[in-house]
Amino acid sequence: MTAPRIAACPRCGASTRLDPQNPWRPFCSERCKLIDLGDWMSGRFALPVTEEHESEGEPDGAQPPQ
Numbered sequence: 001m002t003a004p005r006i007a008a009c010p011r012c013g014a015s016t017r018l019d020p021q022n023p024w025r026p027f028c029s030e031r032c033k034l035i036d037l038g039d040w041m042s043g044r045f046a047l048p049v050t051e052e053h054e055s056e057g058e059p060d061g062a063q064p065p066q
């Protein structure tokens with residue numbers, strides 16, 4: 001049983017071999033892999049940036065123990 005594992009390229013849908021001989025698996029080529037990575041990166045950087053203030057919870061005027 002040496003049937004090659006074939007899957008559709010997540011990027012373009014082309015039949016792609018999922019064996020170690022394919023360095024770009026699960027993509028069909030370097031181009032598809034880079035395009036997919038670029039999309040992921042752009043989506044990540046497109047997320048809205050919100051500033052977080054974590055100074056809450058510290059009451060002002062706390063008396064030191066005597």
Ligand SMILES: [Zn+2]
Nearest residue numbers: 009012028032
């Ligand atoms: Zn492809």
